[in-house]
Amino acid sequence: MTVYGTIEPNEIRQMIRKQEITGPTAGMSIGYTQANLAILKKEHAFDFLLFCQRNPKPCPILDVTEPGSFIPARIAKSGDIRKDVPKYRIYRDGIFTEEVLDITDYWEDDMVAFLIGCSFTFETPLLEADIPIRHIEENCNVPMYKTNIPCEKAGVFEGPTVVSMRPMTAEDAIRAIQITSRFPNVHGAPIHIGNPEQIGITDISKPDFGDAVTIKPGEIPVFWACGVTPQAVAMESKPSIMITHAPGHMLITDIKETSLSVL
Numbered sequence: 500m501t502v503y504g505t506i507e508p509n510e511i512r513q514m515i516r517k518q519e520i521t522g523p524t525a526g527m528s529i530g531y532t533q534a535n536l537a538i539l540k541k542e543h544a545f546d547f548l549l550f551c552q553r554n555p556k557p558c559p560i561l562d563v564t565e566p567g568s569f570i571p572a573r574i575a576k577s578g579d580i581r582k583d584v585p586k587y588r589i590y591r592d593g594i595f596t597e598e599v600l601d602i603t604d605y606w607e608d609d610m611v612a613f614l615i616g617c618s619f620t621f622e623t624p625l626l627e628a629d630i631p632i633r634h635i636e637e638n639c640n641v642p643m644y645k646t647n648i649p650c651e652k653a654g655v656f657e658g659p660t661v662v663s664m665r666p667m668t669a670e671d672a673i674r675a676i677q678i679t680s681r682f683p684n685v686h687g688a689p690i691h692i693g694n695p696e697q698i699g700i701t702d703i704s705k706p707d708f709g710d711a712v713t714i715k716p717g718e719i720p721v722f723w724a725c726g727v728t729p730q731a732v733a734m735e736s737k738p739s740i741m742i743t744h745a746p747g748h749m750l751i752t753d754i755k756e757t758s759l760s761v762l
Contacts, residue, residue: 503527508751512575512583515751518600521585523640523747525619525632532685532756533749534561534574535615535726536584537733538602538742541566544611546654550732551613553651557660557728559616559684561752567608574752580612586745588730593737595730602742610742615726616685617749618663620756624678630671633712640747641665642706643727647699648690650728658732661707662690662698662722666714672721679723684759691722698722707731708746 503511503520508528514520524533539547544566551558562573569581581603589597589605599605618641622632634641641663648660667675672692680688695703703720704711708727714720733741744750 504529508575508753509577511751512578515585516579516582521600524585524749524751525622525641525747526635528751529623530756532561532574532752532754532759533617533619534752535617535729536580536742536744536750537613537615537729538580538610539613539738540607540740541609541611543655543738546656547613550650550653550656551615553653554660554728555683556686556690556724557650557726559686560613561616561684561754562614564612566611569606569612571612571614571750571752574614574754575750576753578750578752580750581606584744584750585748588743588745590730590733590738590741590743592739593734595734598745605742614750614752615729616759617726618686618723619749620685620759621679621682623756625675628674628678630667630675633666634710637712639712640709642711643708643725643746644695644700644703645707645731650732655738656732656736658728658735660690661725661728661731663709663725664703664706664720664722666712666718667721668718672719675721681760682756683761685756686724686726689721689723693719695720695722
């Protein structure tokens, strides 16, 4: 478990803002919700909002900022989305052009930020149930894959669903389904268990995003819809600019994960 697990969200955000933390945020501020990020110009904001509404598994919305506002007031009142994510990606016309630690110089007055639920949030309940989380054990990023599962189109936005994967025993997978079903705002239950080829993943040792992890004998891969989906959608839909978090590098919010539990 990361040494940052017990530090309060605002303190973590300050450390990220100072660029003292630039790596993946899994296991940080245990008990608090983490969020994916997608930033678009206002002209594309309605289409993307509709896209998220039609695709709630990969894109469950936690907050949407007013045009031009960089403060995610509903989930992190002291937050600044230009500086409080450890690493950002810039996509221009669907092409990933660069990765940066601060997007202040890229921010425009008509930009709208979408904060999307992240599966890192439900990892704490999984750990509390003694279900191992391999990427935390191996101190790396969660593996993420593009699939052959299409998202429902909305306006200019379309593309494949991206999934995150955690290997588990069959017994742990059943318990994980029960636990994560309580958290629909952070992707909810898995969307696939077992054979990755059934969802278009030909080589599980080569994730499209993140890092490969060990799958031990007797374990099966368990796949959750992932908030990196907008990045795959950006590559296919080609908006003039989309700014996102780098996969695995989240905004840590002030919302307790227990507040998102529905059961």
